[in-house]
Amino acid sequence: MEAPSWVVLALAWLASVALLSKVFSFRPPHKQNLPPGPTPWPIIGNLNLIGHLPHRSLHKLSQKYGQIMELRFGSFPVVVASSSEMAKQFLKTNDHLFASRPHTAAGKYITYNYSNITWAPYGPYWRQGRKIFLTELFSSKRLASYEYIRVEERQAFISRLYALSGKPVMLKEHLSRVTLGVISRIVLGEKYFSEFESGRSMLTVEECQKMLGELFLLNGVLNIGDWIPWIAFLDLQGYVKRMKALRDKFDRFYDHVLEKHRARREAEDFVAKDMVDMLLRLADDPDVEVKLTTDGIKGFTQDLIAGGTDTSATTLEWAMSEVLRQPNIAKKATEELDRVIGRDRWVEEKDIAQLPYIDAIVKETMRLHPIVVLLAPHLALQDCNVAGYDIRRGTRVLVNTWSIGRDPNIWDAPEEFRPERFLGKAIDVKGQSFELLPFGSGRRMCPGYSLGLKMIQSSLANMLHGFHWKLPWDMKTEELNMEEVFGLTTPRKVPLVAVMEPRLQNHLY
Numbered sequence: 373m374e375a376p377s378w379v380v381l382a383l384a385w386l387a388s389v390a391l392l393s394k395v396f397s398f399r400p401p402h403k404q405n406l407p408p409g410p411t412p413w414p415i416i417g418n419l420n421l422i423g424h425l426p427h428r429s430l431h432k433l434s435q436k437y438g439q440i441m442e443l444r445f446g447s448f449p450v451v452v453a454s455s456s457e458m459a460k461q462f463l464k465t466n467d468h469l470f471a472s473r474p475h476t477a478a479g480k481y482i483t484y485n486y487s488n489i490t491w492a493p494y495g496p497y498w499r500q501g502r503k504i505f506l507t508e509l510f511s512s513k514r515l516a517s518y519e520y521i522r523v524e525e526r527q528a529f530i531s532r533l534y535a536l537s538g539k540p541v542m543l544k545e546h547l548s549r550v551t552l553g554v555i556s557r558i559v560l561g562e563k564y565f566s567e568f569e570s571g572r573s574m575l576t577v578e579e580c581q582k583m584l585g586e587l588f589l590l591n592g593v594l595n596i597g598d599w600i601p602w603i604a605f606l607d608l609q610g611y612v613k614r615m616k617a618l619r620d621k622f623d624r625f626y627d628h629v630l631e632k633h634r635a636r637r638e639a640e641d642f643v644a645k646d647m648v649d650m651l652l653r654l655a656d657d658p659d660v661e662v663k664l665t666t667d668g669i670k671g672f673t674q675d676l677i678a679g680g681t682d683t684s685a686t687t688l689e690w691a692m693s694e695v696l697r698q699p700n701i702a703k704k705a706t707e708e709l710d711r712v713i714g715r716d717r718w719v720e721e722k723d724i725a726q727l728p729y730i731d732a733i734v735k736e737t738m739r740l741h742p743i744v745v746l747l748a749p750h751l752a753l754q755d756c757n758v759a760g761y762d763i764r765r766g767t768r769v770l771v772n773t774w775s776i777g778r779d780p781n782i783w784d785a786p787e788e789f790r791p792e793r794f795l796g797k798a799i800d801v802k803g804q805s806f807e808l809l810p811f812g813s814g815r816r817m818c819p820g821y822s823l824g825l826k827m828i829q830s831s832l833a834n835m836l837h838g839f840h841w842k843l844p845w846d847m848k849t850e851e852l853n854m855e856e857v858f859g860l861t862t863p864r865k866v867p868l869v870a871v872m873e874p875r876l877q878n879h880l881y
Contacts, residue, residue: 388755404762407451408443408644415600422594425858427745434775441766446599449767451758454775456782456806459813461758462750462769462808466816470750474768478591478597481615482622487671489593489819490679490748496720497595501672504654509647509676515823518558519721525553528833530599530718530838533872540844543692543868547557547685548581551827555680556638558823559673560629561646561677575625584682587674588617592746592860647676679820683743684827686863687810690741691733691832693868695790696841697849701791705729706875709837719833721826722737730833733792734825738801738810740789743861745774747812763804773809775777782807839872 406857410433421443423429439455453459461588462470462583472494473479479491482510489505492498529550533541540870544650557561565580575583597604607613627649633648644650651672655664695702708729713719750769757763778786786794799805802821803813811821819826835841855865 374506380873391739392603396570403557403759403765407761407763408437409442409444410437412444415446417446417448417601419445421594425856426594427772427858430746430770430772430826431775431778434772442759442761445594445768445775447601448599449770450762451767453769453771455779456776456879458759459771459773459776460806462771463803463812463814463816465756465859466756469753469756470769471815472751474598474749474818475750477595477604477612478593478617479844481612482587482590482619483674484667487665487667488675489672490675490818493751494753494815498550499669500660500662500664501668502815502819504651504672508650509653510820510823511856512533512822515826521557522554522721522830525550525557526834528553529831533835533839534874536838537873538871539873540869543870544685544689544864544865545581545632546829547688548681549577550679550831551684552577554827555677557646558679559647559676561633561648562630563668564625565567565583578703581682583618584678586614587622588677588682588861589859590615590618592858622674623670626673627638630666630669630674640862642716647711648673667739668751676820679818680827682863683861684824684831686861687734687737687741687828688835689830689864689868690833691737692835693864694740695733695738695836695853695854695876696843696868696870697852698789700840701733701789702836704791705733705836709833713837718876719830719837721830726824727833728795729791730829730836732794733793734748734829734832735799735801736789739777739783740775740787741856741862742777742810744771744810744812745856745858745862747771747773747809748816748860750816771809776807776809797845812857835872838874838876841870841872842877844869844871 375876385406410418410421413420421433422445431454433443434452439453440458440461441454441862442450443450443452459831473486473491475486475493476491479486482492489498489501492501515627529546552565553563557775558563560666565575565577580679584643590611594609596608597606597612597625604612629648630652633652636642637649637652644653649670650670651664655669656661657667695705698783708727709719712726713723719727747770750771752763752767752769754763763769769846777783780786784790801808801810801811803811803817806813811824812817843849852868853864856862
């Protein structure tokens with residue numbers, strides 16, 4: 373969401389043009405009680421106040437203007453919620469009024485014209501899609517039927533770590549590989565990602581990781597054309613060009629996947645085995661309220677692949693970063709694992725309920741390093757009043773989960789990584805505890821959160837149970853770079869490199 377300085381300067385120059393200032397600046401009615409906020413410049417609004425890490429810029433502004441504030445990004449008012457109470461106002465109390473999404477270039481060009489769950493506007497199509505995700509794709513029964521896939525991919529992951537024992541390893545690459553393996557088999561029915569060569573039917577793991585990284589980046593950038601529509605055609609930052617190129621890459625891949633699945637459906641003994649099979653079946657169902665088109669299938673498939681891979685791998689990388697910074701955390705975790713699991717077997721998904729400290733590490737990671745630091749923007753469907761303030765129809769609403777996770781009114785020593793703060797506390801990550809919203813809340817909450825949790829918790833538990841971890845090259849813990857990069861998700865700026873030595877014997881698998 374970073375804007376080059378020359379773009380901001382160019383727009384600031386435009387703001388000096390008196391005629392355009394009268395046309396594009398906005399003066400709200402005096403009788404409205406709008407949330408407090410900085411005075412906007414003509415044309416660019418408050419875009420000049422947003423740096424390369426927008427969540428931090430907005431957090432700093434909230435320290436001055438409060439837990440609910442209004443800014444102006446180009447032509448549009450933007451309300452930012454920076455506390456758990458304000459998040460609750462928008463995501464629960466008034467959820468029905470803010471259930472839609474604004475139109476963006478990313479939604480148009482890389483999600484098949486708003487055909488996925490993330491960017492689809494509120495309406496019959498989105499409601500049907502959400503129902504499909506909750507009842508068809510992510511039901512408890514369906515997820516249980518795929519457990520063998522998660523086990524097999526986790527076993528392969530552990531074996532790869534054993535083979536790399538004692539060597540510096542860029543952890544994110546291996547985490548992405550295991551999450552990609554799980555999701556591709558669940559969603560696509562097989563691994564369409566090869567280790568080495570790519571071709572019409574395959575992408576290399578590296579190619580797929582780059583495409584997903586670009587997808588998350590472009591979904592989160594501050595694209596000037598989204599906020600000042602009359603100059604969108606200029607594509608000043610080149611983002612739309614990149615979006616179209618990325619769309620074409622994904623399109624070729626999805627066309628092959630769908631072609632192969634449709635061919636399999638012609639067989640007499642065909643049995644649906646993956647999520648694409650189920651989506652194709654629903655596309656042929658005459659009773660669905662809104663017909664599911666090929667673009668819709670591609671959009672949903674993209675949601676499934678992207679939502680289940682990079683997000684889980686990034687959370688695990690942040691968790692291991694914090695564990696490496698504080699060896700006492702690993703010690704407490706392994707003591708719990710040895711006591712509950714023992715040294716003669718690995719951790720299974722059913723064990724997680726008996727591992728409160730592992731759960732606490734995951735929650736503390738999601739608090740201090742939320743993957744989505746700004747929840748995807750909500751859109752006010754009508755004029756309304758929230759917390760005593762007037763919110764105008766068309767306002768974009770951002771919930772700053774990064775600010776909420778650092779609120780000293782909620783968290784003691786909020787800048788410190790302390791898993792113990794969650795022990796014995798009834799704080800969950802399922803959208804009901806508004807001080808911790810890694811998956812959002814309300815109608816727009818991530819429908820696949822339960823799968824993500826299973827993958828994150830079981831992977832972290834086995835990584836800590838099976839291996840001793842340390843930083844490479846005699847690096848000191850205080851030397852570990854903890855900077856982040858902004859996008860729709862927020863990964864580490866510098867990939868984590870670690871060295872592991874076995875705690876358990878590999879043959880136990």
